[in-house]
Amino acid sequence: MTRLACSPAWRAFWRSPAAVAGLALVALVAACALFAEFIAPYPSHAGPIGDFAAMSARPSGQYPLGTDSIGRDLLTRIIFAYRLSLEMAVVVLAIAAPIGVVIGLLAGYLGPAWSYALMRVTDVFLAIPPLVLAMSITGFLEPSAIHGMMAITMMWWPWYARLAYNLTRAEKQEGYVLAAETVGASVPHILFREILPNCMPSILTKVTIDVGFVILIASSMSFLGLGAQAPTPDLGSMVADGARYMPDAWWLTVFPALAILIVVMGFNLLGDGLREAADAAR
Amino acid sequence: MSPFLRALVNRLIASLVVLVGVSMLMFAIARIIPGDPARIALGPNATEAQVQALRRERHLDQPIPMQYWEYVRELAHGNLGNSLYSNRPVRVDVAQYLPATLELVFAAGLMMVLIGVPAGVLSARYRGRWGDHLGRLGSVMGVSTPAFVWGVILQLVFAYLWGVFPIEGRLTAALPPPPPITGFFAIDSILSGDMRTLADSLHHLVLPALALAMAGIGQTSRLTRASMVETYGKPFIEMAHAYGFRESRIAARYALRPALVPVLTILGLDIAALLGNAFLVESVFGWPGLSHYGVEVILHKDLDAIVGTVLIVAAAFVLANIAVDLLVAVVNPRIRLAGERA
Numbered sequence: 076m077t078r079l080a081c082s083p084a085w086r087a088f089w090r091s092p093a094a095v096a097g098l099a100l101v102a103l104v105a106a107c108a109l110f111a112e113f114i115a116p117y118p119s120h121a122g123p124i125g126d127f128a129a130m131s132a133r134p135s136g137q138y139p140l141g142t143d144s145i146g147r148d149l150l151t152r153i154i155f156a157y158r159l160s161l162e163m164a165v166v167v168l169a170i171a172a173p174i175g176v177v178i179g180l181l182a183g184y185l186g187p188a189w190s191y192a193l194m195r196v197t198d199v200f201l202a203i204p205p206l207v208l209a210m211s212i213t214g215f216l217e218p219s220a221i222h223g224m225m226a227i228t229m230m231w232w233p234w235y236a237r238l239a240y241n242l243t244r245a246e247k248q249e250g251y252v253l254a255a256e257t258v259g260a261s262v263p264h265i266l267f268r269e270i271l272p273n274c275m276p277s278i279l280t281k282v283t284i285d286v287g288f289v290i291l292i293a294s295s296m297s298f299l300g301l302g303a304q305a306p307t308p309d310l311g312s313m314v315a316d317g318a319r320y321m322p323d324a325w326w327l328t329v330f331p332a333l334a335i336l337i338v339v340m341g342f343n344l345l346g347d348g349l350r351e352a353a354d355a356a357r
Numbered sequence: 358m359s360p361f362l363r364a365l366v367n368r369l370i371a372s373l374v375v376l377v378g379v380s381m382l383m384f385a386i387a388r389i390i391p392g393d394p395a396r397i398a399l400g401p402n403a404t405e406a407q408v409q410a411l412r413r414e415r416h417l418d419q420p421i422p423m424q425y426w427e428y429v430r431e432l433a434h435g436n437l438g439n440s441l442y443s444n445r446p447v448r449v450d451v452a453q454y455l456p457a458t459l460e461l462v463f464a465a466g467l468m469m470v471l472i473g474v475p476a477g478v479l480s481a482r483y484r485g486r487w488g489d490h491l492g493r494l495g496s497v498m499g500v501s502t503p504a505f506v507w508g509v510i511l512q513l514v515f516a517y518l519w520g521v522f523p524i525e526g527r528l529t530a531a532l533p534p535p536p537p538i539t540g541f542f543a544i545d546s547i548l549s550g551d552m553r554t555l556a557d558s559l560h561h562l563v564l565p566a567l568a569l570a571m572a573g574i575g576q577t578s579r580l581t582r583a584s585m586v587e588t589y590g591k592p593f594i595e596m597a598h599a600y601g602f603r604e605s606r607i608a609a610r611y612a613l614r615p616a617l618v619p620v621l622t623i624l625g626l627d628i629a630a631l632l633g634n635a636f637l638v639e640s641v642f643g644w645p646g647l648s649h650y651g652v653e654v655i656l657h658k659d660l661d662a663i664v665g666t667v668l669i670v671a672a673a674f675v676l677a678n679i680a681v682d683l684l685v686a687v688v689n690p691r692i693r694l695a696g697e698r699a
Contacts, residue, residue: 204633
């Protein structure tokens, strides 16, 4: 982080319009998720009950993005869906990233037998299309947001293991690691106090971009009916529900779809901006 | 054996190891879940005797390593077990639904290259102008949007509003499907010389394949642009300029070829995403592929069918990657010559 925080990196970051746009989108989504009750115009519509007098209402002054087939305000539901999406992404990455990084560090540092085993195990995970693996894991359980999170976590760690492995292999050759080994530092010390801090910028960049991609996979699963179940507001299942009322009630599909685009693109641009800024600082 | 052939054989063996690993992983997940698979399969109304009989028939009463051994023995005979949802062998189900999915994935892969590469080339040639910025924004949007969102948006605009493409399905209901030779409707109708079916099936293919390809098109154009920009700085391009070759010829003959190698490599990796996202696109466009079957067997906890489907999808991914590696060898003279020289 120290490398990221120094001024040339920040200057590079602020000078890139894409990075700043990404930051703005992420800030918007995060604000929605954190303060959903205060921002949403009709907080009670996040549940199963809406305004029966205004079912499938077009976008208007009263309901800016329209209402769904049982009269619930779409804007409210999107704002609450952002909360679920971000929660899922944070939980998945908070579990998958550390597990993957620790495995990758160990395999990269400990030698050929470990790295061979790691590569073959991750090969197996990476040979199954992510969505298919996550779907089948949910299939063995019951479809729900929690099981979706578990499934995505199970398939996400190999990417971090690969990344940390490659970074460790490169760092291992550096003089500072040799110096630590020479003075007899313990393996945990070398791994977590010497090598890991130097890998952090790359790992954090990937985490940032991945928040968007976890949300993308989670919404894909709930689009197929394998994620969060009604009445929980969820972007993927909102698109799926809306598709049944096409093309007349187009807003039911188009606005949740745009909402997904906004959050994934925001984290994507922000992550790219951070990476470019970190590169510029070197 | 030439080194090239030896590398291919090594790849095949490594792929087989990966597939064995996939089968073990899926089998392990399927067996450690709470609940009795036989009881789940038969439902709450079955008698205890019926459940016991199914357990014995499926070897569920034996220890897990024995169960896996039985599974692999069946697998060696091409038997993936029976689907409890359709009451047919999983092999038959998959053989019925897989070709439609593969046709979609193949068409999308083709679009990725045929649209993404030219877009990247144009972006690199007009670097820094508005067309380039627009292209780059488009590629970020392509990558950031799930395939089902592209599906519903393309369907809304081109099928519902403008009516230039059909809303769903693989063929117009009035047309009989072509005789099953490859399972790809487009190819089968060419083989049987039926041009009306060919036109109709291609007409149905455009929107779903485009929805599936959008993320890949974005990625491909971004990558092509980056490597074209890099290649344009190389001395051999400067030489071509010095000779006074036309811009278009330089782009097509000299700069593009080295740029294609990373693009093809990404295509290989992207096939996993295409196969996965095909499930989403199929569900939007009512495409009769593996998606509907996959979701149904998942909702029915049909264990053999889930494991079998995942195994087949993984095998398709692994084989497609080998095919892409061969393509890279064709495009990249350094790899090809290394094989021929020996």
